[in-house]
Amino acid sequence: MEKDSQETFSDALLRISNVDAFYGTFQALWDVSLVVKPGEIVALIGSNASGKSTLINTISGVIHPARGTIEFDGRDISTLDPFQIVTLGISQVPEGRRIFPEMTVSDNLILGSYNRQARPNRDQNLKRVYEHFPILEERKNQLAKTLSGGEQQMLAIGRGLMSDPKLMLFDEISLGLAPKVTEELYKAVREIRAKGITILLVEQNVRRSLKEADRAYIIKAGHIVLSKNAAECQEEEIRQAYFGVCS
């Protein structure tokens, strides 16, 4: 196991320390520690069922850690519920998008600013989302289910932006989408970061992750097995971490 010294950074926006988490009786995360600093894009890389989504959902409060702590902005959020965590400034764009299919595009977005902190900035945020994704403004009165896959993903990202987040968690935003659409989505991700929002992203596509991220963590069977600056990641190292020949 190789770890660099970044774990000890004191200016962390998100600090996960020694977290165990369970799905029922199945332990999905083992002693996971991870740090995200303000302004970073951090990628979480791992194969299917390695615990990526579990970690994302543990940060969001959908699952509570059985052991360890999750601190955000210096505050322990390990026991909070999802709606409270959204209010503090963490917004998840979930795998499978989970938009509201029978509601209009604009209603989906408006619901993104349901929490009291974000409500006063609703109109301003809506404008910002429409700047990122002009197609959503064109289709604002359509039911969300009538959008294409890529547009639905844009809607999910836009909805996540509506809650005025400091940190956004992206879970498999390019899954099942064409390369051209993926390119467009990641352009938006970079724009979002440029506006000062910190990003933790989960992505099956390793090359894409390393291209977009500043740092990467590799997770395998619920353990963090590697954490590095993305640019320094050797393909061989990742392949080993992925396929089990641990260095």
Added chain:
Amino acid sequence: MNMEVLAGLSRPIIMGVLLGGLYALIALGLSMVFGVMKLINVAHGDLMIFSAYFAYALMTAWGIDPILSLTMGIPLWFGLGFAIQKYVMSRAFGISMEAPLIIAFGISLILQSLAQIIWSPYSRGLTAPYALGGISLGITTVPRTYLLSFIAALVVMLVLREFLRRSYLGKAIVAASQDKRGAELVGINTGRVYAFAFAIAMATTAIAGVFFGLTFPFTPTSGVGFLVIAFGVIIIGGLGSMLGTFIGGIVLGLTQTLSGHFLGAAWQMLFVYLIVFVVLAVRPQGIFGR
């Protein structure tokens, strides 16, 4: 078809539509709870009848007008619904899918027994001076209570529909019904939203109870039969859609009066269930369902 047959049909059609309004009014709360929380509230009919008894108690004790008594009944049922969901059902949902159903069944039995103890098993009714007798609608004369119930159903349906479509809380209720996890992740406190949904459903149930009590005599067990009818209404109309529930009520009311008109009263409930059966077979999501 000659004019005489058509003239003969106008009465069962008008009666069917108006009666369907009452059925819809009863079903709206059931539809909302079913649509949002996926809970089959088998106590719905009894909660509705209990509202009729509540109005009856106020009417007999202090001579309070039944519709006026809703100024107390609606907040009371709203609070009752909020408490049932927040303190009982939400915990039951944490246990298993069957637990809330069993609890609802328990509430049903408790309410029936309470009504028997307090008001005896004999039939009771609500009266108001303006609800007596008939009113002419041009072609035919209908009982005033039918017309009042229909108007109440229309108003409640439209208010609910606009609430769900326009208000922030209403949108949150709809969102939670479409994707609970998605709703949580945008910052909706689904526990609280569910409690409000149940509370609002109960408020409409209070209204339904009073108009039901003005229209028909009731006993402590009347709720059971009307739970079944309300189920038929939401099966026909489609789950969770307020407009669909309203149309479903009218379809069911018309089926009852028209089959009664052509074949005799003994046949009418058979046809009601037959049409529910046909809708389930041909369009299981209901006419307005998704």
